[in-house]
Amino acid sequence: xxxxxxxxxxxxxxxxxxxxxxxxxxxxxxxxxxxxxxxxxxxxxxxxxxxxxxxxxxxxxxxxxxxxxxxxxxxxxxxxxxxxxxxxxxxxxxxxxxxxxxxxxxxxxxxxxxxxxxxxxxxxxxxxxxxxxxxxxxxxxxxxxxxxxxxxxxxxxxxxxxxxxxxxxxxxxxxxxxxxxxxxxxxxxxxxxxxxxxxxxxxxxxxxxxxxxxxxxxxxxxxxxxxxxxxxxxxxxxxxxxxxxxxxxxxxxxxxxxxxxxxxxxxxxxxxxxxxxxxxxxx
Amino acid sequence: xxxxxxxxxxxxxxxxxxxxxxxxxxxxxxxxxxxxxxxxxxxxxxxxxxxxxxxxxxxxxxxxxxxxxxxxxxxxxxxxxxxxxxxxxxxxxxxxxxxxxxxxxxxxxxxxxxxxxxxxxxxxxxxxxxxxxxxxxxxxxxxxxxxxxxxxxxxxxxxxxxxxxxxxxxxxxxxxxxxxxxxxxxxxxxxxxxxxxxxxxxxxxxxxxxxxxxxxxxxxxxxxxxxxxxxxxxxxxxxxxxxxxxxxxxxxxxxxxxxxxxxxxxxxxxxxxxxxxxxxxxxxxxxxxxxxxxxxxxxxxxxxxxxxxxxxxxxxxxxxxxxxxxxxxxxxxxxxxxxxxxxxxxxxxxxxxxxxxxxxxxxxxxxxxxxxxxxxxxxxxxxxxxxxxxxxxxxxxxxxxxxxxxxxxxxxxxxxxxxxxxxxxxxxxxxxxxxxxx
Numbered sequence: 001x002x003x004x005x006x007x008x009x010x011x012x013x014x015x016x017x018x019x020x021x022x023x024x025x026x027x028x029x030x031x032x033x034x035x036x037x038x039x040x041x042x043x044x045x046x047x048x049x050x051x052x053x054x055x056x057x058x059x060x061x062x063x064x065x066x067x068x069x070x071x072x073x074x075x076x077x078x079x080x081x082x083x084x085x086x087x088x089x090x091x092x093x094x095x096x097x098x099x100x101x102x103x104x105x106x107x108x109x110x111x112x113x114x115x116x117x118x119x120x121x122x123x124x125x126x127x128x129x130x131x132x133x134x135x136x137x138x139x140x141x142x143x144x145x146x147x148x149x150x151x152x153x154x155x156x157x158x159x160x161x162x163x164x165x166x167x168x169x170x171x172x173x174x175x176x177x178x179x180x181x182x183x184x185x186x187x188x189x190x191x192x193x194x195x196x197x198x199x200x201x202x203x204x205x206x207x208x209x210x211x212x213x214x215x216x217x218x219x220x221x222x223x224x225x226x227x228x229x230x231x232x233x234x235x236x237x238x239x240x241x242x243x244x245x246x247x248x249x250x251x252x253x254x255x256x257x258x259x260x261x262x263x264x265x266x267x268x269x270x271x272x273x274x275x276x277x278x279x280x281x282x283x
Numbered sequence: 284x285x286x287x288x289x290x291x292x293x294x295x296x297x298x299x300x301x302x303x304x305x306x307x308x309x310x311x312x313x314x315x316x317x318x319x320x321x322x323x324x325x326x327x328x329x330x331x332x333x334x335x336x337x338x339x340x341x342x343x344x345x346x347x348x349x350x351x352x353x354x355x356x357x358x359x360x361x362x363x364x365x366x367x368x369x370x371x372x373x374x375x376x377x378x379x380x381x382x383x384x385x386x387x388x389x390x391x392x393x394x395x396x397x398x399x400x401x402x403x404x405x406x407x408x409x410x411x412x413x414x415x416x417x418x419x420x421x422x423x424x425x426x427x428x429x430x431x432x433x434x435x436x437x438x439x440x441x442x443x444x445x446x447x448x449x450x451x452x453x454x455x456x457x458x459x460x461x462x463x464x465x466x467x468x469x470x471x472x473x474x475x476x477x478x479x480x481x482x483x484x485x486x487x488x489x490x491x492x493x494x495x496x497x498x499x500x501x502x503x504x505x506x507x508x509x510x511x512x513x514x515x516x517x518x519x520x521x522x523x524x525x526x527x528x529x530x531x532x533x534x535x536x537x538x539x540x541x542x543x544x545x546x547x548x549x550x551x552x553x554x555x556x557x558x559x560x561x562x563x564x565x566x567x568x569x570x571x572x573x574x575x576x577x578x579x580x581x582x583x584x585x586x587x588x589x590x591x592x593x594x595x596x597x598x599x600x601x602x603x604x605x606x607x608x609x610x611x612x613x614x615x616x617x618x619x620x621x622x623x624x625x626x627x628x629x630x631x632x633x634x635x636x637x638x639x640x641x642x643x644x645x646x647x648x649x650x651x652x653x654x655x656x657x658x659x660x661x662x663x664x665x666x667x668x669x670x671x672x673x674x675x676x677x678x679x680x681x682x683x684x685x686x687x688x689x690x691x692x693x694x695x696x697x698x699x700x701x702x703x704x705x706x707x708x709x710x711x712x713x714x715x716x717x718x719x720x721x
Contacts, residue, residue, distance in 0.1 A: 031322075192433075192434060192435060193434065193435075194434055194435040194436040194437070195288065195411070195414065195432055195434040195435070195436050195437040195438075195439065196288065196436055198411050198413075198414060198434065199288065199316075199409065199411065202409055202410065202411055203409070
């Protein structure tokens with residue numbers, strides 16, 4: 001069994017503040033952590049390895065500092081870690097990022113085809129939840145988002161049953177392998193790493209892949225060049241003014257609706273017609 | 284047991300004592316595992332204060348080329364004596380302080396300790412973070428042979444364990460090196476804030492010519508409500524470290540809340556203008572062992588040594604501790620190297636560590652100031668009385684009243700006598716001198 005997990009190092013947004021003047025994140029002095037959903041994806045992969053044998057490979061794209069997050073994955077039981085780092089990868093949006101990760105996974109598949117690929121459901125810094133699905137589409141494999149449990153996994157029959165969270169409840173899906181999951185934290189509780197794993201990880205050096213070697217990436221599809229997304233404007237919305245409370249028991253439903261529409265500044269015509277039909281005098 | 288984890292030495296703690304020990308042992312060719320409970324070395328520390336470089340040079344002669352994360356060289360230092368509305372300041376500024384590497388730098392240990400730990404790792408020590416040592420492992424003879432941690436399969440073995448666990452001396456007690464927890468009379472609580480400020484503004488306020496100048500001020504008197512203790516104010520690269528330290532017992536006896544004491548100090552009319560417009564970035568409190576020479580733990584047992592705060596290595600009078608810890612960590616490491624050479628890890632052999640420290644300034648200074656805490660304890664009004672006295676005298680001296688100077692002098696003298704009799708003053712000074720002489 002070969003599981004590939006894609007992770008991201010993010011600023012600890014529980015510590016982050018917004019610069020009131022520029023509207024951007026103040027990253028200075030904010031500790032970097034592994035994206036909280038991603039470590040659960042690693043744990044789920046490690047549990048599959050414990051059951052079926054095989055290997056867990058972790059990949060990330062980021063600055064050299066992101067090696068810290070990979071080492072944390074080695075602590076949790078991953079076997080191999082690859083850091084995709086190059087100035088040419090910088091400034092990537094979700095489109096360029098999904099290209100780089102998909103291309104790297106294809107290279108890994110050539111060595112040992114992955115049975116399952118795992119992502120966290122989203123990164124807490126951007127919250128787009130687009131990169132995992134983007135990679136699934138590029139690899140042309142089934143995608144299951146918001147996965148909360150792997151009910152069964154059969155690397156021989158090449159099928160799995162996965163539970164995913166939907167608004168109304170839980171969807172139970174059977175899929176063929178390989179499959180790509182983006183996971184919620186419930187997929188697997190993170191266990192405390194044993195001391196021998198900590199020692200292995202402290203000595204571990206992630207493999208570094210650049211834009212050219214050992215895999216060549218298409219220069220037009222990576223970094224800023226490969227990123228069509230434009231951020232028009234980032235701003236903090238003004239706090240909403242307090243609403244008005246209209247007690248229905250005091251004035252009846254129609255009057256209450258009329259008052260509500262008035263407060264919201266809805267069209268005069270609506271207001272007067274509601275008022276007329278309700279026989280309410282509009283001040 | 285074929286796959287049990289074994290090293291030549293285990294170091295508990297990622298502070299200066301532990302890191303100095305790990306660094307020296309790793310350079311000496313031992314396999315070393317250093318275990319730190321925080322997320323990184325220095326994570327459990329709130330120290331923002333003065334760091335003396337002589338100790339660092341002792342373990343890392345080329346430290347300057349390794350770009351330590353110092354804040355500012357201390358180019359001006361001294362004392363402020365506060366009365367409720369005044370301050371008498373004695374500051375020393377000198378060109379001698381401006382040559383770098385300087386003898387003293389302000390340092391934020393949350394930045395410094397990770398750098399120092401990285402030097403030990405580079406020398407070959409294995410640093411394991413986020414892991415707490417829960418107990419010592421002993422063999423049938425009672426020799427310490429390893430430690431257990433809070434991780435699965437968490438036991439690790441070595442013939443020598445150096446405890447540098449800091450002020451909460453759980454393992455030191457377990458090793459039987461000290462009988463009990465520290466009584467509140469011999470532990471200070473320091474409550475501290477880091478306030479950020481643009482460097483230009485900071486330099487203008489403190490009269491600093493640029494980023495290569497800094498101030499370290501120790502403050503007495505009203506800062507601690509006249510009680511034994513000190514306050515401090517140090518300039519960092521882009522901020523101020525400010526805090527108040529008093530014996531835990533004082534907080535308890537006078538029903539004081541540490542944060543109230545700090546807030547009151549920050550609001551003092553002389554202090555407040557220096558802080559205005561700054562932004563609070565970090566707030567915390569930490570215990571400082573001030574047990575003194577006579578109540579220190581035994582420094583070595585069978586298979587074990589203790590260094591740094593855990594051993595009470597603090598010179599409160601000169602706000603030294605980090606440098607004592609580094610020297611002690613190095614001395615323990617050298618003893619460990621010798622023990623490996625001889626194959627002897629007994630308490631008798633390891634007592635060499637204490638002998639080395641007795642010969643160095645570490646225990647010489649601690650011995651000299653062994654009665655300091657008791658002096659302040661037996662002279663509780665000392666700080667407050669004299670700080671107020673000095674300020675009142677200064678006010679009269681510097682004010683033109685239109686009265687003859689002779690009467691002004693008499694007024695000052697009678698002021699003295701009101702507050703404290705001549706024999707009282709003589710007695711205080713005699714006691715102080717005795718306490719200073721050791």
